[in-house]
Amino acid sequence: MTPRELLARWLSRQLQADATAWLEQSAAQIQSSNKDADVYLTVSLVTRKIGKADLALSDTDLRDANTTRPGWDPRGWSADQAARVLLVLAMQQDPSRLARVLEQLCNSADVSELVAFYRGLPLYPDQPRYLARATEGLRTNIKSAFEAIALRNPYPNEQFPEAAWNQMVLKALFVGSALWPIIGLDRRSNPALAQMLSGYAHERWAAGRPVSPELWRCVGPYATGTALKDLERVLKEGTDPERRAAALALRASPDPGANALLQRDAALARAVAGGELTWERVVAPA
Amino acid sequence: MKFIDPHIHMSARTTDDYERMAAAGIVALIEPAFWLGQPRTNAGSYMDYLSSLVGWERFRAAQFGIRHYCAIGLNAKEANNVALAEEVIALLPRYLLKEGVVALGEIGFDDQTAVEEKYYRAQLDMAKELDMVVMVHTPHRDKKAGTVRSMEIALEQGLAPGRVIIDHNNEETVEDVLERGFWAAFTLYPHTKMGNERMVEIARRYGSERIIIDSSSDWGVSDPMAVPKTARLMLDRGISAEDVEKISYRNALAAYGQTGQMAEKDWLDPADIDQRTLFEGNSVLRGQQPRVDELQQIPERIKDLVFK
Numbered sequence: 001m002t003p004r005e006l007l008a009r010w011l012s013r014q015l016q017a018d019a020t021a022w023l024e025q026s027a028a029q030i031q032s033s034n035k036d037a038d039v040y041l042t043v044s045l046v047t048r049k050i051g052k053a054d055l056a057l058s059d060t061d062l063r064d065a066n067t068t069r070p071g072w073d074p075r076g077w078s079a080d081q082a083a084r085v086l087l088v089l090a091m092q093q094d095p096s097r098l099a100r101v102l103e104q105l106c107n108s109a110d111v112s113e114l115v116a117f118y119r120g121l122p123l124y125p126d127q128p129r130y131l132a133r134a135t136e137g138l139r140t141n142i143k144s145a146f147e148a149i150a151l152r153n154p155y156p157n158e159q160f161p162e163a164a165w166n167q168m169v170l171k172a173l174f175v176g177s178a179l180w181p182i183i184g185l186d187r188r189s190n191p192a193l194a195q196m197l198s199g200y201a202h203e204r205w206a207a208g209r210p211v212s213p214e215l216w217r218c219v220g221p222y223a224t225g226t227a228l229k230d231l232e233r234v235l236k237e238g239t240d241p242e243r244r245a246a247a248l249a250l251r252a253s254p255d256p257g258a259n260a261l262l263q264r265d266a267a268l269a270r271a272v273a274g275g276e277l278t279w280e281r282v283v284a285p286a
Numbered sequence: 287m288k289f290i291d292p293h294i295h296m297s298a299r300t301t302d303d304y305e306r307m308a309a310a311g312i313v314a315l316i317e318p319a320f321w322l323g324q325p326r327t328n329a330g331s332y333m334d335y336l337s338s339l340v341g342w343e344r345f346r347a348a349q350f351g352i353r354h355y356c357a358i359g360l361n362a363k364e365a366n367n368v369a370l371a372e373e374v375i376a377l378l379p380r381y382l383l384k385e386g387v388v389a390l391g392e393i394g395f396d397d398q399t400a401v402e403e404k405y406y407r408a409q410l411d412m413a414k415e416l417d418m419v420v421m422v423h424t425p426h427r428d429k430k431a432g433t434v435r436s437m438e439i440a441l442e443q444g445l446a447p448g449r450v451i452i453d454h455n456n457e458e459t460v461e462d463v464l465e466r467g468f469w470a471a472f473t474l475y476p477h478t479k480m481g482n483e484r485m486v487e488i489a490r491r492y493g494s495e496r497i498i499i500d501s502s503s504d505w506g507v508s509d510p511m512a513v514p515k516t517a518r519l520m521l522d523r524g525i526s527a528e529d530v531e532k533i534s535y536r537n538a539l540a541a542y543g544q545t546g547q548m549a550e551k552d553w554l555d556p557a558d559i560d561q562r563t564l565f566e567g568n569s570v571l572r573g574q575q576p577r578v579d580e581l582q583q584i585p586e587r588i589k590d591l592v593f594k
Contacts, residue, residue: 040380047385048546052557078559108333108380110340115563142345144563208594 003069003123004089006061007082014056015079022049023083027090039101043087043113050083052112071154071183072122084113085120095125106133111142118148121155128159135164138171147177157184166193169218170200179214180280186217194222198230213238213245213282220249228253232261235268244282247272287531291315291513292538293392293421293453293473293500296343296354297335298323303503303510304350310514313553316542317343318357318392318421321364323505329373332364336381344386348564353553355542357391357421358382365405366397375408382416388542391421392453395432398425403439410443419544420450424459426478433459437466451498451541456480460488464496469541471498474512482516486523494529498537 001009008027012020026042055077057065065072074082088105091098102124106117118137121130134156137149150156150168160168165188172179179185197219204211216234219227231253234246247268250258262269271277289312296304296317307315317339326332339356347354358381360374381387390413395402413420420440425432433452440450447467454473455463463470472488473479485499501512509515517534521527542548556565 037379041383044380044383044385048383052559054558076562078557081559108337110384110386111345111563112385112559114341142342143566144345 001064001068003065003072004086004092006064006068007086007089010055010057010061010074011050011079011082011086014053015050019050023086027087030087030090031093034097036101036104039087039091040105040108043084043105046080046083046087047112050080053079055079055082069122071157073152073154073183074119075152077119078112080112081116081119084116085123088117088120089123092125095129098124099126099129102130103133106137111144114140114142114145115148118145119153121149121153122158127155130155131159131164134159138164138168143175143177146171146175151177151181152183154183156182157188160188162188162190162192166190166196169193170196173197173200173212173215178283179212179217180283186221189218189221191222194219194227198227201230211242213241214279216242216245216249217279220252221254223249223253223258224255228255228257228261231258235261235265241283243268244271244277245279248277248279248282287311287514287517287535288313289513289517289534290538291501291503291510292451292498292542293318293471293502294510295320295502295504296347297338298505299503299510301346301350304347304352307510308350308352310511312352312514314353314355314539314548315347316355316357316388316421316538316548318389318423319359320361320392320504325367326364326370327367329370329377332370332374333377336377340381340384340386345564351565353548353556355386355388355548357389358384358387359390359393359409359421360405361392362394362396362402362406362423362425365402366399368401371401371405375405378409378412382412382418386547388545388547389419389421389451390416391451392423393420394423394436395425396423398428398432398435406436407439407443410440410445413449414444417545418449419542420445422450422452424452424454426454429454429456430458430462434462437463437468440468441466449544453500454479454502457484457488460492464492469496469498469537471500473500473502474516475502475506475508477507482512482519485516486520486525489520489525489529489533490523494532494537496537496541497533498541499533500538 011023030039057074065074088098088102091101102117109117121134124130134149138146140146150172156165156168197215201211201215223231231246231250234242238246247262250262251272291312294315294317319336319339336358344354358378360371365371382390390409393406393409422436424436437452451469451471452463453471455470460470472485474482474485499513499516501508501510503510513534517530520530
């Protein structure tokens, strides 16, 4: 099944019959009409016609999603968001039209609509076309809109050049978003990002402000010299989550001195070696 | 006590106001589309402003635990720029049926020109076709005649008076509005509009049926605490608690909730998706922390030299 078909199936499972009928008719009408105004009106009406309940998705549904579109993670989508993406996909046979209309929809979107359109990014035809929209979207101050692009979304991992990727990770830290849901966080690590993150940590220390333990994840693979000293400091003086993070980062470090530093905390070294300590567990309570 | 401010221009206000409003018990507000203090010269800036009412400002309010609704429309002043007005009227349908758009407004007369009348009627038509509630801004100059004219035109265009809120009333207009069956909203705005001791006497004389108060706080010297302050003043001066609750909360909810875009459960028990997108899953932001009944003093930041 295509993403559009999956969305339609999930929605019809949980919506009342009249809502499903409205959605199907609306999608058909969007597909066949060429009046942009119809799309705007219909997309506006989604909340009142479809409601805002969370999509009820089983493990099978999630596997289906990942099979048809690798990296697609629809957890946390609500029915209105799914319906809006479905309506946008009704234009998928005409990628230019979809892109044009989507641009207008984003420019007049409310908070929920914006989140929906950004969550749909991995599903639109002609993927590279949306790079400007995605990077522009990250400039938002609306945290949920930022997270709709950055977290649980394969689009940045696949499409962002390094500079845009680095700004996204930094901003996630700035706005207090978790890093672990960023798809491709390890794969896209790079020396420039490691340097910027180290610099940010130093700024925070100078200001007497806390440093997110997750910051070190993207420093570890490049941690030598000063960065290695930073990890040593965190391992020694940090809070428990910070020390767990430093341990994982030291394990990833290419520096020959890293392992010796890690072994200074025998318990953590064991947890890292044994695999019980993962980045997802770093920020969880002990 | 819980309050609603059904007419306030939060785009012009700071987070200090949001903090105070939340602490004082304001759970919801309505921000009608208005003008900026100097005229817009192109439809693009109008459109971006409308987008901010359903986008950024809605999110910003939620960060303080307040549910933000809006009214969308072409205001009376900018209706006089015909080229702009034509473009804005064509844009309005993109917004009018969005979630949380509780009314078409604030529309009506400013100078009472022929052009203002034309676009007032055109928008009343749109409201009728889309079955929307209308927020009417009554003119500040020649108010009594302008208010009556606004109501008569609304009736001519076929709107039911119960679907129209006539705002910025005073002692001279209240009877005309109530006797025609419209909602009568009063803007408590120092020096130029209603003072709140006068409002107490209006409540005493006319009761609470179809009477609503708001602050219309904007970029001028105005008070976003006007609604909770006036409610407190009414109680202190012997207006019944039941009447005060209607005037400062329940009537606004009834009037603007008629199309289902505003409901008490939005702040008492928000949808899960709203908790995640607006309130970041934070129960404090959702307003579930107990609110004190007393008005909070603004933090005395001017005296507090240190900030981290």
